[in-house]
Amino acid sequence: MDLIKTLDYRLVNNLKHSLLDANYGEGSVLPRSDPFEHLFFQQPQAVNGARSSASAATRNIGEKARESNAKIIILWGSQSGTAESLAHRLARDAQQRLKSVTVVCDLADYDPATLADVAESVIVVFIVSTYGEGDPSHNAIEFVSHVTTLRSSPLSHLRYAAFGCGNSNYRYFNKAIDDIASSMDRCGAYCLVPTGKGDEASQSTQEDFLEWKEGFFSYLVSEYGMSDHKAEYQPTVSITKEEITSANSKLLDNTSLPRKQQNIEIPIVSRDIVATYDGQDRSCIDLKLDLSNHSRIKYRTGDHIAIWPSNPLEEVDRLLGVLGLESQKTDGLRITVKDDMDELKVPSLTTIQALVSQHLDICAPVPRDTVLALARLTSSAIVRSELENIGRDRETYARFLDQHHLNLGRLLELMNNHDSSNSWTQLPLAFIIDFIPPMQPRLYSIATSSTVDPRRVGIVVSVKPAQVLKNPEALICGVTSTYLSTTDLSTISNEGSLVRAEIRKSSFKLPINLSIPVIMVAAGTGIAPFRAFIQERARLASIGHKVGPMILFSGSQNRSDSLYHDEFSTLEAMDGDKALPLKFITAFSRPRESDGNLPKKTYVQDQVLVHSREVVQHLVDNDGAIYICGATTMAKAVGDVILNVVMQRNSLSKEAADKWRQNKRKTASWHEDVWS
Numbered sequence: 005m006d007l008i009k010t011l012d013y014r015l016v017n018n019l020k021h022s023l024l025d026a027n028y029g030e031g032s033v034l035p036r037s038d039p040f041e042h043l044f045f046q047q048p049q050a051v052n053g054a055r056s057s058a059s060a061a062t063r064n065i066g067e068k069a070r071e072s073n074a075k076i077i078i079l080w081g082s083q084s085g086t087a088e089s090l091a092h093r094l095a096r097d098a099q100q101r102l103k104s105v106t107v108v109c110d111l112a113d114y115d116p117a118t119l120a121d122v123a124e125s126v127i128v129v130f131i132v133s134t135y136g137e138g139d140p141s142h143n144a145i146e147f148v149s150h151v152t153t154l155r156s157s158p159l160s161h162l163r164y165a166a167f168g169c170g171n172s173n174y175r176y177f178n179k180a181i182d183d184i185a186s187s188m189d190r191c192g193a194y195c196l197v198p199t200g201k202g203d204e205a206s207q208s209t210q211e212d213f214l215e216w217k218e219g220f221f222s223y224l225v226s227e228y229g230m231s232d233h234k235a236e237y238q239p240t241v242s243i244t245k246e247e248i249t250s251a252n253s254k255l256l257d258n259t260s261l262p263r264k265q266q267n268i269e270i271p272i273v274s275r276d277i278v279a280t281y282d283g284q285d286r287s288c289i290d291l292k293l294d295l296s297n298h299s300r301i302k303y304r305t306g307d308h309i310a311i312w313p314s315n316p317l318e319e320v321d322r323l324l325g326v327l328g329l330e331s332q333k334t335d336g337l338r339i340t341v342k343d344d345m346d347e348l349k350v351p352s353l354t355t356i357q358a359l360v361s362q363h364l365d366i367c368a369p370v371p372r373d374t375v376l377a378l379a380r381l382t383s384s385a386i387v388r389s390e391l392e393n394i395g396r397d398r399e400t401y402a403r404f405l406d407q408h409h410l411n412l413g414r415l416l417e418l419m420n421n422h423d424s425s426n427s428w429t430q431l432p433l434a435f436i437i438d439f440i441p442p443m444q445p446r447l448y449s450i451a452t453s454s455t456v457d458p459r460r461v462g463i464v465v466s467v468k469p470a471q472v473l474k475n476p477e478a479l480i481c482g483v484t485s486t487y488l489s490t491t492d493l494s495t496i497s498n499e500g501s502l503v504r505a506e507i508r509k510s511s512f513k514l515p516i517n518l519s520i521p522v523i524m525v526a527a528g529t530g531i532a533p534f535r536a537f538i539q540e541r542a543r544l545a546s547i548g549h550k551v552g553p554m555i556l557f558s559g560s561q562n563r564s565d566s567l568y569h570d571e572f573s574t575l576e577a578m579d580g581d582k583a584l585p586l587k588f589i590t591a592f593s594r595p596r597e598s599d600g601n602l603p604k605k606t607y608v609q610d611q612v613l614v615h616s617r618e619v620v621q622h623l624v625d626n627d628g629a630i631y632i633c634g635a636t637t638m639a640k641a642v643g644d645v646i647l648n649v650v651m652q653r654n655s656l657s658k659e660a661a662d663k664w665r666q667n668k669r670k671t672a673s674w675h676e677d678v679w680s
């Protein structure tokens with residue numbers, strides 16, 4: 005049983021008395037009343053220095069730093085939001101703790117060559133994540149390819165620090181930040197502190213970042229004479245109430261969203277369960293989204309769709325409840341950034357309900373520095389000591405997280421259990437915006453072909469709750485999968501069934517030449533892009549095009565979760581001139597008696613080995629292309645099998661076989677779309 009779920013809401017509600025009434029113990033950081041209360045209601049025009057961050061944009065990094073009078077400039081490259089959110093956190097802390105004017109810049113918004121224009125007095129920080137074959141995130145590609153080709157010393161006046169986001173399960177762990185750091189060193193820039201590396205594989209990115217950040221700040225204190233004002237929290241946003249009228253309601257949310265989150269609302273028109281798992285609380289669903297009302301939105305086979313979820317109502321209610329905001333949830337808010345340091349990460353006009361349900365990732369785990377920041381804002385000595393205790397060090401907090409499913413709402417509730425007189429109703433809403441990361445979209449490979457279904461986008465979603473390590477009763481449900489599996493389709497005609505989404509281009513594309521053989525290896529929902537590839541080539545074959553052979557290896561637990569099994573079997577069984585030359589090969593890791601003639605545990609790499617003669621013949625002799633989609637470990641195992649067979653067959657050394665694969669990657673004949 006989830007301990008936290010058993011919390012009594014009545015108790016929480018009874019405790020919602022104001023901090024104004026509470027006695028502050030000695031050493032309390034807060035004075036008697038909430039010092040930020042005025043910020044919640046203040047008129048934006050009255051806030052000193054409140055300006056829109058959308059002021060005339062320059063593409064010159066040096067100029068941006070000069071315009072903002074910045075001491076520190078943080079340049080980020082991020083795809084799914086981790087590095088971006090760390091960049092904002094670093095800026096917030098540098099601004100508040102070190103009192104250093106800090107600006108945050110998306111690398112895609114600046115001309116890479118202008119890095120040389122940054123003044124000597126400005127500290128440059130890079131926070132960049134790695135993808136694919138050690139590539140930088142999309143928004144950093146141009147920058148990284150520029151700096152890696154610099155050969156002279158045009159950056160010898162710069163001082164820099166760098167932190168990377170990556171995952172050590174990938175072959176090229178944090179390569180993008182290494183490439184940036186080595187380019188800086190080669191060009192004469194001075195490295196202030198060792199480059200930090202976050203590792204998602206051990207779920208330690210947040211702690212790795214904290215450790216690196218503290219080292220960086222200590223360096224700035226000791227070498228630059230900055231002072232660290234640890235205890236002070238200053239909101240970076242101003243919030244005022246604004247009545248939502250018929251005149252401004254059109255601006256709500258979407259049009260007032262930050263420019264990079266402008267997306268469209270697409271209706272979900274069907275949802276089907278396409279896989280179930282024996283005895284497990286798990287399923288896969290197939291969803292169709294309808295683009296008919298968006299004639300300008302197009303996708304191509306192999307593209308991704310980014311979907312912005314809404315948080316589960318239970319978690320929204322939990323957070324609003326513990327903050328005492330339930331009765332105000334429909335109130336309109338006008339939100340502005342207090343200086344030019346950063347862009348607003350939430351809509352400038354919204355409601356409390358929309359903010360918490362759609363725009364902030366309230367289900368995200370709470371980083372340890374947020375726990376410590378809360379400790380400084382509570383009036384309860386018991387709660388303060390409890391928060392300080394669990395946030396004391398990396399190990400203690402990790403042990404605590406092993407037992408608890410935590411997000412901000414749950415943490416606040418849990419603390420109220422320790423002191424029934426504690427209340428969080430005075431916690432400024434600005435704190436929530438400052439400390440909770442913005443909602444990030446989740447990317448799905450599109451499982452339909454744009455040739456066959458140009459106005460319908462199909463996706464396949466795995467609905468699989470995770471368990472808390474040492475408390476298996478506590479389940480953590482995925483935000484997007486829960487959202488997509490529970491959206492009410494009976495309300496198609498009203499807003500309830502619309503999802504905020506955006507098509508994202510991908511390089512995971514079929515060869516242009518239709519006759520090229522295609523090998524596809526998938527595990528689980530990795531099948532999605534291959535379903536689209538197969539649909540596409542089947543259609544082209546059906547209208548008389550000559551298409552090359554396709555072999556699909558599909559891994560699942562057994563027949564009951566083998567996605568689109570009947571569809572592929574039917575296509576495989578077709579013959580005649582216009583049939584698709586498809587071979588469909590399954591691998592069942594938990595086979596059942598009824599699943600056919602492979603009763604033992606089989607993985608896709610085993611099946612690739614069984615069929616390796618044919619696979620390698622297509623890849624080596626017929627210039628075929630291979631696509632692997634699924635877990636990193638699977639992709640590595642499949643790659644190893646193929647390389648071994650190529651080495652033996654063609655009497656190649658390991659280096660020569662590696663080179664052959666490198667060459668296939670370069671010529672877009674070896675693709676991997678993998679996750680850990």
Ligand SMILES: Cc1cc2nc3c(=O)[nH]c(=O)nc-3n(C[C@H](O)[C@H](O)[C@H](O)COP(=O)(O)O)c2cc1C
Nearest residue numbers: 082083084085086087133135136170171174177178
């Ligand atoms: C498809 C995919 C490919 C990835 N490739 C790599 C890689 O080659 N090297 C690495 O260190 N991390 C890799 N990662 C891990 C990401 O860098 C890591 O999740 C990071 O925290 C993402 O940061 P972001 O949210 O700022 O984009 C990959 C992640 C995904 C989903």
